[in-house]
Amino acid sequence: MILHIYIYVSVKPEQNGSTVYVPLVHRHGPCAPAPSLSTDTRSFADIFRRSRARPSYIVRGKKVSVPAHLGTSVMSLEYVVRVSFGTPAVPQVVVIDTGSDVSWLQCKPCSSGQCFPQKDPLYDPSHSSTYSAVPCASDVCKKLAADAYGSGCTSGKQCGFAISYADGTSTVGAYSQDKLTLAPGAIVQNFYFGCGHGKHAVRGLFDGVLGLGRLRESLGARYGGVFSYCLPSVSSKPGFLALGAGKNPSGFVFTPMGTVPGQPTFSTVTLAGINVGGKKLDLRPSAFSGGMIVDSGTVITGLQSTAYRALRSAFRKAMEAYRLLPNGDLDTCYNLTGYKNVVVPKIALTFTGGATINLDVPNGILVNGCLAFAESGPDGSAGVLGNVNQRAFEVLFDTSTSKFGFRAKAC
Incomplete structure (x- = not known):
């Protein structure tokens, strides 16, 4: 886990x-x-x-x-x-x-x-x-x-x-x-x-x-x-x-499956880019070089330092209309009490091979009013794709062909 x-x-x-x-x-x-x-x-x-x-x-x-x-x-x-x-x-x-x-x-x-x-x-x-x-x-x-x-x-x-x-x-x-x-x-x-x-x-x-x-x-x-x-x-x-298998492969986008050296339990994907509110973050491929473990048992997504800080900055700027709420565990939380309509910026993750997933809004981005991302460690270390970001996608693990598949709006 x-x-x-x-x-x-x-x-x-x-x-x-x-x-x-x-x-x-x-x-x-x-x-x-x-x-x-x-x-x-x-x-x-x-x-x-x-x-x-x-x-x-x-x-x-x-x-x-x-x-x-x-x-x-x-x-x-x-x-x-x-x-x-x-x-x-x-x-x-x-x-x-x-x-x-x-x-x-x-x-x-x-x-x-x-x-x-x-x-x-x-x-x-x-x-x-x-x-x-x-x-x-x-x-x-x-x-x-x-x-x-x-x-x-x-x-x-x-x-x-x-x-x-x-x-x-x-x-x-x-x-x-x-x-x-x-x-x-x-x-x-x-x-x-x-x-x-x-x-x-x-x-x-x-x-x-x-x-x-x-x-x-x-x-x-x-x-x-x-x-x-x-x-x-x-x-x-x-x-x-x-x-045994996913459903019909139509509707899926695919990306190569990797592993973590010395930790054979885990399967990984590699990010190639992040978009917040329709704008691509200015990040070099080295920011994602550690890969991301796809884990159904992890709640919050852990991004490497450079990628996380860029995402946090862009997300906070898009959410300037809402007051940040101090939180000892996550650093980007909001008091959304009293708002009838909360506009949450879209976040898209692009993986190697061009597969892009648009996270469910808001349930695939926020959890209990907090951005469902955290800093996992330095660049080059392994990150984690947590279960909040995976919500509403059918996520296909195929170790026989070493690939992941994502199908939107599957549940």
Whole structure:
């Protein structure tokens, strides 16, 4: 993860030929189910700080699409889907995360001091007839360790897993396999995931994470490294997570997919230019040389220093009619209370190869009255394309051909 996005499934999946489409919602959005624990209210500052800390075998058969939602119901600005684990199938609300590989749930046994509150009861693997722990001496466990997710042996003979994120979040437990039900008739047998028996500093009421990174442990790898999603705006209808392929390629603009040296989980795009209010910023290609990780789990886009400062200056000039509001986390926020019509300047991002995306106005540009961009680091370092900027686009990941696709107004 870099920053998180969560997807929640609450509507009936639609099937179109061989493809099943499941809704995607923001986990704090109006379409997401109400949380069972309502006492944990998180401020935007809390959510942003957690999000900003983040940057630091193939399934043969039907293509699957799952509804995705903004995760307000589980106290997050990430996106969530509802899928089911085990036999009988037990629904779980999980974050979709292109910035991590290993999927995980909180599982029983787990004491209140070891696991954090979540929306649903902890997953109990002892109630599933298809569950099994991965043996410590297995090839699967050795591969997990080779990809830096292993944690030795638990309970003597079980394969252990451990995941730590840059924001201090961590989970440890038994690496396991069970049946994963994505939608009616869309089942992944022997799906590998972490059954967490200890979780630290995880804020939010989600039940786990669905990893969509590039490594072999991810759900995306099970579908050949080809998937797409559309992240809806807070007030919009549900989006979707489509595994196996995107929709018809018509309407997409494409750009080459890169990687981050030494960090094989991530996929990147490279910016070639930025327009604010119809005017192209005067930036040299070197300002974008570090590339940008495309991360569904990061909220705010992180731009390298020169590019960010140019964007901020142009945006502030276009928003001179509105009063800047001091904010300890983001530096370009506005008090928009009392305004009937707020005119937000358009922002367009152009990637190598000429692909240009016009960000959704205002929900793809502002979050809680703040510009959804921040300075990520010096020129030459990797930036992050966060989930706010991705809203309303179908974003296609195709690692088989090393390209990204963007289709506007997809949800």
